[in-house]
Amino acid sequence: MKKKLNFKLLFSAIIFIGVSFILFLMFYTGPTSSLSTTEKTYSDEFIQKGAYLARMGDCVACHTQDASKSFAGGLALESPIGAIYSSNITPDKETGIGLFTLADFDNAVRFGIAQNGDSLYPAMPYPSYAILQDEDIEALYAYFMEEVKPIYQKNYKSDIPWPLSMRWPLTAWRLLFSQKVTPFDGDQYNGQDMARGAYLVQGLGHCGTCHTPRGIALNEKAYNDQNRDYLMGSNMEIDGWVPTNLRSDLLTGLGRFSEDDLVELLTTGRNDTSAVFGGMSDVVQESLQYMTLQDAHSMAKYLLSLSPSNPKDPQYQYNNETQKALSYAQDNSLGAAVYVDNCMACHRSSGKGYEKVFPSLAGNPIVISDNPASLINIILQGSTVKGNLNTPTAFTMPEYDWRLNDLEAASVINFIRNNWGNSANEITENDVKKYRH
Amino acid sequence: MSLKKMKPVDVVIVGFGWTGAILAKELADEGLEIVALERGGHQTTKETGKYPFVADELAHEQRFKLYQPLKNETVTVRYNQQSTAVPYRQHGSFHLGNGVGGAGLHWNGMHWRALPEDLNIKSHYEERYGKSFVPNNMTIQDYPVTYQELEPHFTFFEEVCAVSGQAGNVKGVINPKGNIFEAPRNKEYPNPPLKSSYGANLFADAARKVGFNPFPIPASNASEPYTNPYNVRLGPCNYCGYCENYACYMYSKASPQTTILPALAQQDNFDLRVHCHVIKIETDPQTKKATGVTYINETGETIFQPAALVLLCAFQVHNVRLLLLSEIGIPYNPVTKKGVVGKNMAYQYGAWGNVILKKDQYLNPFIGAGAVGQVIDDFNGDNFDHTDLGFVGGAYIAQSQTGGRPIGQAQTMPGGPRWGKGWKESIKEGYQRNISMWSSGSVMAYEDAYIDLDPTYKDGFGLPLARFTFTWHENEITQGKFIAKQMEKIGAAMDAESYAFYAYDEGSNWDLKTYQSTHLTGGAITGDNPQNSVVNKYLQSWDVSNLFVYGACNFPQNIAYNPTGLIAALTYFSVDAIKKQYLKNPGPMIDA
Numbered sequence A: 001m002k003k004k005l006n007f008k009l010l011f012s013a014i015i016f017i018g019v020s021f022i023l024f025l026m027f028y029t030g031p032t033s034s035l036s037t038t039e040k041t042y043s044d045e046f047i048q049k050g051a052y053l054a055r056m057g058d059c060v061a062c063h064t065q066d067a068s069k070s071f072a073g074g075l076a077l078e079s080p081i082g083a084i085y086s087s088n089i090t091p092d093k094e095t096g097i098g099l100f101t102l103a104d105f106d107n108a109v110r111f112g113i114a115q116n117g118d119s120l121y122p123a124m125p126y127p128s129y130a131i132l133q134d135e136d137i138e139a140l141y142a143y144f145m146e147e148v149k150p151i152y153q154k155n156y157k158s159d160i161p162w163p164l165s166m167r168w169p170l171t172a173w174r175l176l177f178s179q180k181v182t183p184f185d186g187d188q189y190n191g192q193d194m195a196r197g198a199y200l201v202q203g204l205g206h207c208g209t210c211h212t213p214r215g216i217a218l219n220e221k222a223y224n225d226q227n228r229d230y231l232m233g234s235n236m237e238i239d240g241w242v243p244t245n246l247r248s249d250l251l252t253g254l255g256r257f258s259e260d261d262l263v264e265l266l267t268t269g270r271n272d273t274s275a276v277f278g279g280m281s282d283v284v285q286e287s288l289q290y291m292t293l294q295d296a297h298s299m300a301k302y303l304l305s306l307s308p309s310n311p312k313d314p315q316y317q318y319n320n321e322t323q324k325a326l327s328y329a330q331d332n333s334l335g336a337a338v339y340v341d342n343c344m345a346c347h348r349s350s351g352k353g354y355e356k357v358f359p360s361l362a363g364n365p366i367v368i369s370d371n372p373a374s375l376i377n378i379i380l381q382g383s384t385v386k387g388n389l390n391t392p393t394a395f396t397m398p399e400y401d402w403r404l405n406d407l408e409a410a411s412v413i414n415f416i417r418n419n420w421g422n423s424a425n426e427i428t429e430n431d432v433k434k435y436r437h
Numbered sequence B: 001m002s003l004k005k006m007k008p009v010d011v012v013i014v015g016f017g018w019t020g021a022i023l024a025k026e027l028a029d030e031g032l033e034i035v036a037l038e039r040g041g042h043q044t045t046k047e048t049g050k051y052p053f054v055a056d057e058l059a060h061e062q063r064f065k066l067y068q069p070l071k072n073e074t075v076t077v078r079y080n081q082q083s084t085a086v087p088y089r090q091h092g093s094f095h096l097g098n099g100v101g102g103a104g105l106h107w108n109g110m111h112w113r114a115l116p117e118d119l120n121i122k123s124h125y126e127e128r129y130g131k132s133f134v135p136n137n138m139t140i141q142d143y144p145v146t147y148q149e150l151e152p153h154f155t156f157f158e159e160v161c162a163v164s165g166q167a168g169n170v171k172g173v174i175n176p177k178g179n180i181f182e183a184p185r186n187k188e189y190p191n192p193p194l195k196s197s198y199g200a201n202l203f204a205d206a207a208r209k210v211g212f213n214p215f216p217i218p219a220s221n222a223s224e225p226y227t228n229p230y231n232v233r234l235g236p237c238n239y240c241g242y243c244e245n246y247a248c249y250m251y252s253k254a255s256p257q258t259t260i261l262p263a264l265a266q267q268d269n270f271d272l273r274v275h276c277h278v279i280k281i282e283t284d285p286q287t288k289k290a291t292g293v294t295y296i297n298e299t300g301e302t303i304f305q306p307a308a309l310v311l312l313c314a315f316q317v318h319n320v321r322l323l324l325l326s327e328i329g330i331p332y333n334p335v336t337k338k339g340v341v342g343k344n345m346a347y348q349y350g351a352w353g354n355v356i357l358k359k360d361q362y363l364n365p366f367i368g369a370g371a372v373g374q375v376i377d378d379f380n381g382d383n384f385d386h387t388d389l390g391f392v393g394g395a396y397i398a399q400s401q402t403g404g405r406p407i408g409q410a411q412t413m414p415g416g417p418r419w420g421k422g423w424k425e426s427i428k429e430g431y432q433r434n435i436s437m438w439s440s441g442s443v444m445a446y447e448d449a450y451i452d453l454d455p456t457y458k459d460g461f462g463l464p465l466a467r468f469t470f471t472w473h474e475n476e477i478t479q480g481k482f483i484a485k486q487m488e489k490i491g492a493a494m495d496a497e498s499y500a501f502y503a504y505d506e507g508s509n510w511d512l513k514t515y516q517s518t519h520l521t522g523g524a525i526t527g528d529n530p531q532n533s534v535v536n537k538y539l540q541s542w543d544v545s546n547l548f549v550y551g552a553c554n555f556p557q558n559i560a561y562n563p564t565g566l567i568a569a570l571t572y573f574s575v576d577a578i579k580k581q582y583l584k585n586p587g588p589m590i591d592a
Helices: A007-027 A044-057 A061-062 A102-111 A134-146 A168-177 A192-202 A259-268 A279-286 A294-303 A319-325 A332-341 A373-381 A408-415 A429-436 B018-028 B058-063 B123-129 B147-160 B200-208 B318-326 B420-431 B474-492 B564-582
Strands: A383-385 A396-397 B009-014 B034-038 B076-079 B214-216 B270-274 B279-282 B288-298 B303-311 B351-357 B373-378 B395-400 B434-441 B450-458 B466-468 B498-502 B547-549
Touching: A007 A168, A007 A294, A044 A061, A044 A134, A061 A279, A102 A134, A134 A259, A192 A294, A259 A279, A259 A294, A259 A332, A279 A383, A319 B076, A332 B466, A373 A408, A429 B076, B018 B034, B018 B123, B018 B303, B018 B434, B018 B564, B034 B303, B034 B498, B076 B303, B076 B450, B147 B564, B200 B373, B200 B434, B200 B474, B270 B395, B279 B303, B303 B318, B318 B450, B318 B466, B351 B474, B420 B434, B474 B498
Parallel strands: B009 B034, B009 B303, B034 B270, B076 B466, B303 B547
Antiparallel strands: A383 A396, B214 B373, B279 B288, B288 B303, B351 B434, B351 B498, B373 B395, B395 B434, B450 B466
């Protein structure tokens, strides 16, 4: 006689294992920091090193809501299940990190673990910071404890409702998808510059947070150049913008940039053919403009060393037929008409714009990207290249949402995407409609 | 009367146009704590120059979008001391600016230096033509600075503004493509000249034919993308034809917004407060030291801003009025000829005319910019022999294609109908064939041309308005007739269908209804002693040593050229001395 499966027992066993697993995750944190401070008092030089690293990590971007209260947190970071709020990382003893030990600090930054043992939401890019060197962590700690002004501002609770607000799944996520905390090993790179560039890009710069596509659990598909997905451009939009491909694809990536072109773009937000927009504007403003020229060159060298994500990406070829057609009024399409009336004054009939003033549309990877979201957004909402210390001029492209209907916008976008040698899939009125606010 | 007192600062700047922006930048670089008070609002390329609203001609020109609202404050005008002045109630002859950038935001961008003899005019004429050449009622005087002293500052401001032009005299080497009459400059212009227009080329060819020396108008529009000494990037001019009365959406026309303010915005020791209307410069009881300024903010609060240094940077007449309202310096008295504040008001003077091209010629005037065009300087300054001409000064003659804007710049053929089918036909013809030619002439200073406070009319705060007592004098009437004759020679050489040129007749008065220029000058003039001037060569008040006054109000008489280049050079000269001399040892820089 066959023994009947005891479903009751099996069910209980599953529940028991599940509960044990959850209970385990509620108390198990995985590896934690073992750092302890090396100095009683930190030298000014060491603190300034930390200040620079904090700039490179762009901590201020998320941890500041009110510009007059740097690092006091409170900025809402939207997620599909509700907003979470960045925390106060000023050394205020009551509401900030004033009572943090170096290990507490390290746990948050590299391990993704809060002082109370909870796992942090990976909105904090600890998976990238996991490669930071011990010394850099301590320099950051020194800066935040010694130089940042303490501000009393209580942290907000997240808007995420129970049961989604439970933290144990975050622990599971962290253990499954984050990187193991292993200080960066530069020896695998060809030379000091390249290693420094890789360290900045993969680590503090956390470029992959936006520029690497996300996997099934919204994890970055790669944290370093071992994988071709790394920095190949996002498969997700951020506030309607598409982080672009940073690999050296010739048409859609950085393949046509020289090192100097890229250094200029990173540190000033503009170069002869391009300008940053969307979230990258803030990154340049708050972080990259303060980068030393040497670090900027290292970063550029490293980025340009990344192989194309699509080795078959074609070379771009400029075609001057468009300019002729516009000059002699030979293109009677709606797209050409809208272009002439709205765009040509600055971007010119050549589509080349003016260096460091108005970006080129001809051959611009943003323009010909498969996902046209950024282009649609810029045309509808406009964009400002912010003024920085060394390039103070802020250039603004005005918004056209009020002026162009969906058909006109789609027509001009298709015109721009398929002229001067550009070639991209056609978009429709519905694509435009999605991005109207 | 001050209700609220602000934290004292090192420098307070009154009015935030060209001179205010220059001073703020140069002194912010010294680390001083600076507050600028501007009675108008913010104006930015992003908002004020927003495409395509920027090309709304009706709003900007016919409805005075960027100008001072005259219902709150204006000036009164009369031609002579016997008549009663009446308020200038609608913008006509001149366009007062308002808001950040002032008139520097909506100018045409004609960027000139001065001629050496513009600056030492009195002694130059006396030396060349004899002591009796300058009439007795003419109160002209030399500037206390020379061209050589100003040269580096002219050069620097050209670099700030990305000026596009063709030099005619670099360190004494003459280039006939440029202005052969200009004084030696140390450098070429920062950018090559703007492209010329068809009409201007016809003008230049004709001028050359009759022996004159045409050259491209120096333009404060970048002809190519350009980064200025403050690291501010300008875009290139695209000849859209919307300069004067508009902000430039191409970031090309120089204005404080496109050349200085972006750099200033990065400095946290500078604070700009808008909608703050200064009503008085406060002084100690002896009127020897300014203690700060009193202003009224947007909500009507009266506020005192203490400052160690007070820089008056409002428009010409507003500076003069503030001095009068604050009772600093002795007001000019036209009867006794004593006093200096308000003295020597001047303006500019023009002759004009039109050339009608032959059928099937096309000007395409919509391709243009404020300073696109060609000009001759053969009859400016003392570039020609005045011996038997009976006037002092001169004019430049130009053909410029500033734009083909549909309301104000579409002209019918001469005598064309004013309405109906005939008007339509005439305007089509005129738009393509009617070339305007014009001159910009100097205006001398006279005993009976001055600014004082109006006894009757008051502004919105109950303070007396400034009053202009001014009209044309024989010297300028004679100049205009002479200049019109020269223009006629060019017109005749243009091989056109017809031409006609005009100048005012004897006895003509200033017409306040038709736009001429906003180049009003004088009232707080510079000179070599306190008896003949309000400020010394460093533009420092003779009376109150921590008060400096800037702008065309410093001009002892007016030059033919557009004034911005000279205003800025004087300002840079002054701030250079403030940095090198005054800040180390505050007090009078020249003993009275």
